[in-house]
Amino acid sequence: MTRCCLFYVGLPNPNACLLGYINTLPSRVKSSTLLSQLSPPAASLNPFRTRFCAKVHTVRGYLVRSFSTRGSGILVMATPIPELPQETLEEIIDFLHDDRRALMACSLASSRLVPACRYHLFSEVTLEYNRMCDFLELLDVPWSSFGSTVSKLVITGPRLMQSVARQKTPDDRPEYVPRDFSRLRERLASVKCVRFSHMCPGDLPPSFYHLVEEMKAVHSIEAHRVAFRCPQVFFGYLSSLPLLQSLNITRPAMTLDSRWEQRLGHHHLTNRPRGNHINVPLLDIRRLSPLPSHPSMGTVAGLAVLGWLLDQNPMPSVHSLRCNLDCDTDMIDMLNDYFTSNGSSIRKLWLTLPSNPTVLVNMPLLDFSPLTGLESIHIEGMLMSHQSSAPGVFEGIFRAIFEQLFSSFDLAHTITEDMNITKRPVPPLRRVSLSLTLDSKGAYSFYGMPDYAVLQPLTWCRLPSIIESSLELHPGKFEMLEVELNIKSTSIDAMQAPMADDCVRHGVWKRFGEKGNLRIEFHPVHGVDIDEDGV
Numbered sequence: 001m002t003r004c005c006l007f008y009v010g011l012p013n014p015n016a017c018l019l020g021y022i023n024t025l026p027s028r029v030k031s032s033t034l035l036s037q038l039s040p041p042a043a044s045l046n047p048f049r050t051r052f053c054a055k056v057h058t059v060r061g062y063l064v065r066s067f068s069t070r071g072s073g074i075l076v077m078a079t080p081i082p083e084l085p086q087e088t089l090e091e092i093i094d095f096l097h098d099d100r101r102a103l104m105a106c107s108l109a110s111s112r113l114v115p116a117c118r119y120h121l122f123s124e125v126t127l128e129y130n131r132m133c134d135f136l137e138l139l140d141v142p143w144s145s146f147g148s149t150v151s152k153l154v155i156t157g158p159r160l161m162q163s164v165a166r167q168k169t170p171d172d173r174p175e176y177v178p179r180d181f182s183r184l185r186e187r188l189a190s191v192k193c194v195r196f197s198h199m200c201p202g203d204l205p206p207s208f209y210h211l212v213e214e215m216k217a218v219h220s221i222e223a224h225r226v227a228f229r230c231p232q233v234f235f236g237y238l239s240s241l242p243l244l245q246s247l248n249i250t251r252p253a254m255t256l257d258s259r260w261e262q263r264l265g266h267h268h269l270t271n272r273p274r275g276n277h278i279n280v281p282l283l284d285i286r287r288l289s290p291l292p293s294h295p296s297m298g299t300v301a302g303l304a305v306l307g308w309l310l311d312q313n314p315m316p317s318v319h320s321l322r323c324n325l326d327c328d329t330d331m332i333d334m335l336n337d338y339f340t341s342n343g344s345s346i347r348k349l350w351l352t353l354p355s356n357p358t359v360l361v362n363m364p365l366l367d368f369s370p371l372t373g374l375e376s377i378h379i380e381g382m383l384m385s386h387q388s389s390a391p392g393v394f395e396g397i398f399r400a401i402f403e404q405l406f407s408s409f410d411l412a413h414t415i416t417e418d419m420n421i422t423k424r425p426v427p428p429l430r431r432v433s434l435s436l437t438l439d440s441k442g443a444y445s446f447y448g449m450p451d452y453a454v455l456q457p458l459t460w461c462r463l464p465s466i467i468e469s470s471l472e473l474h475p476g477k478f479e480m481l482e483v484e485l486n487i488k489s490t491s492i493d494a495m496q497a498p499m500a501d502d503c504v505r506h507g508v509w510k511r512f513g514e515k516g517n518l519r520i521e522f523h524p525v526h527g528v529d530i531d532e533d534g535v
Contacts (some may be wrong), residue, residue: 008366017498090116100135122149129199130159132208133176140178147187150341157199175209185214195222202229213237220246227253227297231304245277247316250284272304278316280309285331286324286352299328306334310341317345323399326354326363336367343370351401353381355388360397370406377405383439392460402470405429408528409474426477435461437525438492451489452500456507466507477481483512483518492522 052258090258093116096134100121104392106116109401139147178184194212217239228234231254238244285302302323324336324484326350339346349371354360368374379398386394434456438451471478485504501520505513512518 032141043055045390063220063264086112089113091351093120093459094118096120097339110235118146118149122146124152124154126154126156129203132205132210134182136178136208136211137176139184140176140180144187147184148190150188150191151191151342152195153188153191153212154197155199155204156197157203160305171308175205175207178211179212181214188215189217192218193213193220193222194218195224197222197224198226198228200229201234202228213240216241218242218244220248222248223250224248224251225253227255228301228304229255231301231308235308237313239251245279245484247278247280248282249280250282250322251286251288251298252305253288253297254301254304255297266362278312280316280318282320282322282348283318284322286322296328297333303330305333306338310334310338315342317342319345320350322345322350322352322354324354325366326359332364339370344373345376346371347378347386349374350378350380353379353386353394355381355383357386357393360393364396365400368401369407371405371527372408373428374435375407375428377429378433380435381463382434384436384454384458385439387461395466398461398463398468399470401529402466404497406470406474426474427471429477429481431484433486434463435486435488436460438489438490439525451492452496452503455487456503458507460508462508464512468511479515481512482519484521485509486521486523488523488525497522 025348089112093103093106093113096106097120101115103121105350106113107121111302122518123133138144188211219245221238222240223234226234226249238247283305285298285305287296287298288297289296309318318338323331327335349368382394406427409425438454467481467483468478471481487500487504489500500522504520509518
């Protein structure tokens with residue numbers, strides 16, 4: 001039995017939307033008999049006073065339509081129709097993909113619906129920190145058959161990162177030990193992706209972690225806000241996966257201090273077989289706190305991850321990198337080593353600015369010149385107060401960054417073609433995005449000036465002129481460069497957004513706005529950063 005419920009309140013024709021959905025089905029299903037039976041004589045019902053619930057049931061080839069009202073019920077039996085084909089039933093189940101209760105009901109109604117329902121119910125299984133033994137127990141029973149449907153396993157723990165140093169909480173229940181690990185491994189043979197989120201791998205039950213290690217068909221590993229006491233076990237697990245192709249690591253933490261290299265010096269991290277290449281779609285090694293500390297758990301974990309990447313042969317390619325601009329000296333050296341070795345693989349760069357720009361005065365800057373394949377750069381953390389607190393600091397930083405990015409294209413690399421014609425290579429950079437927070441308006445707020453008026457005299461640390469001067473030798477690239485500005489404010493609402501947009505477009509970004517490549521978006525200050533946790 002297939003059930004599709006559509007609720008309507010005060011609609012003149014409650015079957016209109018249902019007919020629209022039927023029209024999306026294959027043509028052989030949209031027969032005249034089916035459509036005629038879906039057009040009810042509902043003239044006796046008042047559509048503006050009655051709450052209708054239209055239900056479609058397919059039971060043994062019969063279509064039953066029922067309309068229930070508050071006071072009475074009407075049941076109309078339709079004429080027999082041919083049994084719906086399997087692909088039509090699967091399309092209806094796909095329509096209910098986000099309704100778990102309906103999917104479970106459909107899976108219990110007919111064996112024809114079980115494969116499609118199981119795909120939507122169990123293709124991605126999320127295990128909470130304290131339910132892993134229950135999962136093993138369900139998977140270990142002889143009649144269990146849902147394991148073959150699982151393709152992605154998400155292992156999650158407490159969201160608070162303060163739990164990285166917590167002790168194991170006592171559990172009254174004994175740990176479940178499966179009867180046969182080989183049977184569990186066979187039932188989870190279709191798992192291709194494993195995601196660790198908000199947890200410490202050392203706190204996993206030994207039986208469950210042993211099962212995860214036995215799954216050798218995994219192609220993708222994702223680690224989001226994972227805290228390591230020692231990364232050796234995790235890196236050993238990564239090295240033991242022969243089919244690993246994708247690795248995402250975002251916001252890691254490690255409780256060891258900055259002398260982690262000495263502690264791990266006697267343990268060799270196993271390299272992967274030669275020729276197997278790993279792609280890193282996202283590597284986020286930003287600190288967990290915007291305020292720098294020494295040693296920082298996020299910095300130490302980032303050093304460990306970069307060190308492991310540099311030891312692999314062949315070296316994994318990082319496509320998107322997120323880091324702090326005010327890095328520690330050790331992190332700067334490690335990043336420069338990776339940039340020199342494999343910087344051309346980076347396509348997207350995310351830089352987070354410090355809240356206090358004075359820390360960058362005597363700090364060495366990262367060398368971005370090896371990033372010859374960079375297509376997008378995002379600068380996060382610019383505050384309006386930066387323009388007055390430390391004038392000229394970010395201006396010099398931005399100028400150095402863009403000069404380094406285009407230095408390899410401006411100086412020596414020319415291509416000699418036929419007929420002695422030289423052609424200068426064009427930088428692949430296509431998009432520059434910037435995030436600005438209106439944190440302090442000073443005298444403007446005292447005189448009652450709105451936020452959109454405050455944006456007009458803003459210089460944006462002279463970033464527009466810096467970009468224009470850096471691309472002076474590449475006028476074609478300058479005309480095609482896309483710029484996106486994300487402005488966060490507490491008082492720019494939907495009514496003030498057009499005026500604020502106009503102020504920005506007539507300011508220092510005027511030339512970019514005239515080209516039609518300037519995009520401006522407004523967000524609340526308390527909102528989540530763009531792509532903060534996205535993979």
